Amino acid sequence: MPSPRPLSPLKTDLGNGRLATHHFSFLRALAEGLPALDAARRYLGVEGVAEAHAAHRAVVDQVQALARRRREKHWRLVGIEIRATPPSSVPSMADWAESEGLDGWSEAELLEMYQQRFGALDASARRRAARNERMRAQRLQLLKDLEVTAAERPSPLDPLDGWLNPELADELLKLGDLTLANLRARIARGGQWWRGLAAYGPTKAARLARYVELLLGEPMDSRSGAWPLATAQQRLTVLSGREGVNRADAGACATEARDDREAVRAWIAARAGSPHTAAQYEREAERFLLWCVIERRKALSDATAEDCRAYMDFIANVPSSWISRRKVARLAPGWAPFRGPLTLASQAVAIAAVHSLFAWLVQARYLVGNPWALVNRKLGDDPRSAGDDPAGSRAFTPAVWAAIKVHLAQHPNTASAQRLAWLCVFVEATGLRAAELLRARRGDLKPSGTGWLLRVHGKGRKNRTVPVPSSALAATRYYFEARGMDFDSADNEAPLLASLTDPTKAITYRALAETFSRLVKRVIPTLPLDERRSAERASTHWLRHTHATRAAEREVPLDVLQENLGQSDPRTTARYYRAQIVRRQDAMELAFGRSLDQVG
Template identity: 45%
Template sequence: MPSSVRRSTASGGCPRIGQHHFAHLRAVAEGVTVQESAFRYLGIDHGHQAVTAHRQVVDHLRSLARRQGHRAWRLIGLTIRTRTTDARPDLEDFIAERDLDGWTEAEVLQLYEEAHPPDLKADRRRRLRERQLALLRHLQAVAAEQPRPEDRIDGWFDPVVADRLSRCGLLLLIDLQRLIAQGGHWWRSLPAIGAVKAQRLAQHLATLLPDSSAVAPPRPFEGGAVSAQVVGEGVTVVAQRALFDGRPANAGVPGSAVLTGARTDAEIIEAWVSARAGSSATAKSYRREAFRLLLWLTHERQLDFAQMGVEDCLAYMAFLEHLPAEWISRRHSTVMGEGWAPFRGPLSTASRHQAVVILGSFFAWMVDVGYLVARNPWMLVNRRLGDDPGRSLLDSRAFTPEAWQALLRQLWAEPASASRERMLFILAFVEATGLRASELVGATLGQLTRHRGRWVMQVHGKGARNRVIAVPGQALEALSAYLEARGLGPLVGAEVSADWPLLARLSDPRAPIGYQALYQTMKRWVRQAIAGSDLSGPERAIALRASPHWLRHTFGTRALERKAPLEVVQRQLGHADPRTTMRYAHAQLERLQQELDQAFGAAGAGELPGVGPAAGPGAGTG
């Protein structure tokens, strides 16, 4: 391509012009909407971005066509509507359709003109469309660039996405290509980009660079360095002897085997998990964090647990904050398989905080059982990481009243079915009780009982702790209707067994369901409800993220909004710390706004300075 054309397409703040831009314009010319075509060819997410990007490409190519002397430059981007009825049939088809073989040419032409008189406007539209497409083909041949990995991202992506990527240090296409090649949840370090947007980014990059692939960094965990043994839902990672070549098998004190039976770092991890993990989820979390540290010590520091010092703790915290690419698994890799690494993606602040808390507890336990000499380096490290600056305190993960009503309207509009009745029960019961998803799927009817004339429920909850919760009238009504739909009769009936599940399968009203079935059921109903609602785009996006745990957040938010005392909500939820319950206190936030508006707000709530009523005495003074 001429250098003058290349310079013109890369200047002026407009994205560089590639083959995909012309595919977009041809699709629009053929009748595809601007939004749909931009989503397909330009990697655009939102409608307003699609219109802006389309306008930029049209203006840029019109300018180029004018400089090259094309009089038809106005046709670029012009919507030329043609109808299928505009086109007249082929003369041979007309003869065959009317069975006119043997007629003279003059007679056939006369009949043809009578049946299909020429439409001058339609002919003109067809000619304009042909000129438009011909001009696009010509400009594509002289102006379309072939993207290169070394090109800047802001030349090929829309400004909003390019700005987000540049803030994370991704300036070139190859930078993004290498990040995607890492696999796993590679997008976690990118602000305002989730799994769906990440997939669109990857698809758009593949459109730009179809014949080029970045080489993923080598994985230090392949080739027999470690092996895996799958145990239930968790994964036990056992370091092979090659991992410890040149070092003693046990760095603990000689008598450690008497207390724990463990003589290696890998064995002490299993002993700790067996002794301290109260559930399979906790065991999985403990084992994961301990073996991540073990692998880091082995590969990066050539140390073991007993040799770890304060500087190593600090270095590991810095390592967790900025994970190297080779420590992140490729997408869809199996544990210890090709492309596997200990991390699925960059860690959030909360995940890093949880890791160092778990490790501090682990080292304290190793000191207590005598595996380590009485020194816990984590006790000398400031493990407080503060809050995640990217986490919104207004994001409660609770259904808004509008989304909740949309969900209920969708359910009531559906014909009666076992699935609908079960979902109605789930919504009403958990909104009124605040049960965790695990508590709901594990509950039985025998856990409900009367206490002084009211119904309560004993729950075996988080941390294997028992608690008793209130079962309000809304929950009881929902349960009665659900039991009737299951054909089990009233709760106090003689035919109801205490062992029957609170939440049952559709095929068997006496068999429990698992969390995955609950999750899939809720996601399906939420998608249907949101698709048919009149919620705004941002509200839809938030509601579509909902999971069963959102029902618990909805209970906490609604209870505090309706003036339930904080200590009552705290006890119902089973929170040990009232600060955890305060996360749901949006009503208190609104009261805070109202009270301070009365104290300091001369303007109406939400008004900008200078827009509302005039400020009172003293306004503007320091």
């Protein structure tokens, strides 16, 4: 019967002399009191109690054997458990004296002050505490001495069988991987790079990737195409921001956050008004936090104005090693913080989010100052953008809009066509966001003295009232009738936009987006070539832009349109009032189009 396969990727016996610095870091962490499972995860790249125990035993056995060969009389200290603190859970006298800066005091004087501070221990407890402290110090010194003389830095050209368990090394050899560099390149390719390894899935593959990163130390360069996941996790622990140079006095802090990651979570919880905003905030803060620890080797709370300027340059040209492979789960092998290069608009969003984070941290007295306030954050216009080109607009042109209406008119008796016809008429007339439309119910539509109004709970959890023009109301009455419901007597909870199978149930955003996308794809082949280019990019949000653009063209006052759209900044609404390119062309052609010899 074959022996069970080792759970840990590292070689069980590690080989004579095959000890690396991270093995000693693991043992030092144990000596300092870090739980064995946490130390194994951090320094050996393994998970789970059984795996951590096997890896622990393998490292201890090898280091003890090394110590015995070198005639170290305290070699047993490598593997025994030593209590780092007295049984009363108060700090040891040595740790307390160091934290208080009591250098130069005699042991008797320290003992007297220590007992005054924490109370007297009985004689046996003092002897145990003193003995444990001596043993812990001897153990740390032994590990330090052995590491200096015996720790080997793995080379990318080392054969796999020197660092991995034999079964795993043999399987990788069959796949063509001879060295650690070969394996690292396989991991860097991303995707399901572990295919061909028996009993390997994403979880075990992530552990092996972390272990390879631990062995080779420094993150791979941009040419290798892999993002240093294991290194990032280690540095986030070390560069936590607890001692950041920009940290304010903890006693005056208005948040309970102890480090940078907790501070980011506090900011998101306090300021994000919706799950979508929370996800966006988390993504942008995580990117900047990871960039700080990987590229600048400092905590977020150490960031300076120079770092902020450098980050702006970084996101303007994101390296390929920071771009994630397709269809890779977050923090899985092949994952990276960015999905692709950032447009100028995406860069502006990223900078605004991080600036907002730092401003809040200063207000919360977690940080002293905001380095982003010292940086020119203006990006200007994208030289590659379409500008006023109709193809660059996110509103349907009159020709495309007419083609959509013709297509729907050709299928008037289908439930899908009736729903889409109502959707186009209602949103063109009201300009609702997709989320607002999906939340709208019959009870939100109310008559007023001069017409009908729709109560909307919109972006930022703000309420507003939107006028419903007569055309939109007539389309709604017809749509309810097509669903077998009387508009006037319908239940208040009946959705305005309903499922095709159950007229009393609302639909999801995904269903709405897919339905509208299919409609546009059916219309595109009927369009002239010059109209197809813009329509191919259309989404349901284009309905809102179409409403705003048509309203501006028809000279609806800016303040009316701003209130109707629920936009807090009039500058956002004002962009729809720029003279449309077709009108500008007609005006210039009328003024200057005739040849000079015709002027007279």
